[in-house]
């Protein structure tokens with residue numbers, strides 16, 4: 001299975017915690033960006049027709065106007081063929097920039113799934129995060145998607161936020177569950193260098209976030225959404241196929257600034273600068289690269305184990321890999337962090353929140 005990821009590096013404003021490759025106030029560059037994306041896509045026309053899944057992320061893909069979305073869809077289809085023929089195609093959207101016209105346009109183009117950022121149901125928390133949309137915007141966008149015929153909507157939630165109590169988080173879960181989304185992604189706040197939150201000295205709250213994760217797993221399960229990966233919950237059959245391919249060490253092509261690819265056993269990523277990406281395209285050059293490395297030997301096998309352990313079902317290890325990592329697996333079993341049935345190993349559900357401690361064994 002081969003995935004295609006397209007990065008749209010534009011946002012209306014920059015959220016306080018965001019360290020993604022996205023820039024605010026550069027909407028005038030969307031046209032030149034689509035030209036640059038066309039040029040990068042053309043470099044991979046040999047892969048045209050071989051993709052199974054598509055994920056358009058960002059940034060804020062829904063910031064594009066209907067005309068710009070039409071152009072973007074044309075670029076995508078030059079690589080994927082008709083979107084309706086893919087196993088899955090996902091568009092990320094932010095509530096304040098997704099209206100009925102765009103929802104209908106995406107649906108008609110064959111986009112099968114939309115991922116909508118909620119983060120929290122309280123306007124005071126959304127303002128604290130610097131989010132451009134409020135609760136009412138999410139509700140309006142969600143209803144527009146349902147009216148357009150979407151039966152596969154994912155929502156993002158965050159926990160461990162500054163000023164977020166357990167009661168706030170619980171209220172967000174209830175509010176979202178009442179809308180019955182098919183999929184929920186849950187992320188704990190991380191404060192990265194270079195972000196406004198880091199400059200302000202906002203602290204991460206790992207203990208509070210861990211308690212909220214546990215509460216969420218129980219509540220979402222009761223609401224019909226099973227946890228299938230550390231941060232992801234879905235109704236049966238609504239798991240993200242594109243992301244499952246990442247966790248199965250499948251190959252994918254990423255286009256746009258900051259986008260990563262895994263092709264022919266090689267991991268590489270474009271540099272995150274939008275200006276650098278545009279300048280290279282204007283000069284007829286490929287995008288500047290951030291890194292490029294061949295993944296092989298023990299490092300490749302260790303990565304397969306770590307990615308597989310992200311899934312709640314875990315991974316059935318091939319015999320040679322099971323033998324190679326037996327000492328690490330034995331230590332994790334003894335520490336009560338994983339369970340094993342033969343060569344099928346998984347992290348204990350009540351230890352998923354400390355998955356990083358498990359992964360450290362394989363680094």
Ligand code: SF4
Nearest residue numbers: 011014015018058059
């Ligand atoms: S909307 Fe998403 S990508 Fe854009 S600034 Fe906020 S967190 Fe970052």
